[in-house]
Amino acid sequence: MLTERIWSGNSLRNFHYLIACPETGQALAVDPLEWRLCLDAARDRGWEITQIVNTHEHQDHTGGNAGLKAATGARVLAHAGAAARIGGVDQGLNKGDIIRVGRSVELECLDTPGHTMTHVCLLAHGDDAAIFSGDTLFNAGAGNCYNGGDPQALYDTFVSQLAQLPDATRVYAGHEYLTRNLEFTLDREPDNADAAALLAQTRRHAAADAPLTTLALEKRINTFFRLQTPQVIARLRVSFPELAAQPDPRTVFIKLRELRNRW
Ligand SMILES: [Zn+2]
Numbered sequence: 001m002l003t004e005r006i007w008s009g010n011s012l013r014n015f016h017y018l019i020a021c022p023e024t025g026q027a028l029a030v031d032p033l034e035w036r037l038c039l040d041a042a043r044d045r046g047w048e049i050t051q052i053v054n055t056h057e058h059q060d061h062t063g064g065n066a067g068l069k070a071a072t073g074a075r076v077l078a079h080a081g082a083a084a085r086i087g088g089v090d091q092g093l094n095k096g097d098i099i100r101v102g103r104s105v106e107l108e109c110l111d112t113p114g115h116t117m118t119h120v121c122l123l124a125h126g127d128d129a130a131i132f133s134g135d136t137l138f139n140a141g142a143g144n145c146y147n148g149g150d151p152q153a154l155y156d157t158f159v160s161q162l163a164q165l166p167d168a169t170r171v172y173a174g175h176e177y178l179t180r181n182l183e184f185t186l187d188r189e190p191d192n193a194d195a196a197a198l199l200a201q202t203r204r205h206a207a208a209d210a211p212l213t214t215l216a217l218e219k220r221i222n223t224f225f226r227l228q229t230p231q232v233i234a235r236l237r238v239s240f241p242e243l244a245a246q247p248d249p250r251t252v253f254i255k256l257r258e259l260r261n262r263w
């Protein structure tokens with residue numbers, strides 16, 4: 001599996017991805033808002049874009065469909081429940097569907113509600129373990145829930161799906177928010193040396209070259225995976241004095257998400 005991360009350069013800080021089969025050069029584009037950048041990147045590498053996947057229905061993920069489809073004839077795939085709202089979708093996706101790219105790449109479709117209620121993540125298994133996580137899981141953060149989402153569902157997605165992925169899984173998120181997310185982590189957990197080290201590294205790079213993370217690293221630097229960490233709870237009780245001394249992880253997650261909305 002060949003993976004190309006394409007920095008949009010836009011104010012929303014979108015990342016786009018091309019996932020290609022090394023044997024055939026066929027490629028799948030994930031959320032190609034700035035579609036000309038994706039087309040140029042594919043042409044540079046001799047790849048042919050044959051499929052487009054939208055992780056969810058927000059315009060900053062679907063807005064490039066028409067242009068890229070007109071230029072390449074690619075088929076558009078999206079969550080079956082979001083297809084009608086997106087329009088022009090050729091194939092609705094359901095939990096467990098396998099998307100094939102060329103001869104050698106298989107991506108499993110995860111149904112991951114929370115940011116919106118019709119959001120898919122794409123999972124590559126094996127030596128290339130990777131998740132294309134859209135706006136559900138960001139590097140060092142979690143998606144917001146105020147444009148059609150639900151923090152309770154996002155918590156369930158984090159605990160029952162994302163936290164269960166293999167440690168080596170690389171995290172390819174829909175936006176570049178790493179610096180801001182690490183600052184939030186360190187505001188919750190000032191003693192988190194892993195987050196401090198990654199923040200220092202991140203500040204040395206332009207957004208286009210932001211460091212990649214893995215699930216193992218996320219569990220050390222992403223507050224939304226660290227719901228029982230004493231310092232996280234202690235600091236949260238400063239913002240929410242009504243919180244119990246030993247709150248359950250769901251409550252911690254909901255309060256962290258609420259705090260992040262205004263932070
Ligand atoms: Zn979104």
Ligand SMILES: [Zn+2]
Nearest residue numbers: 058060135174
């Ligand atoms: Zn987005």
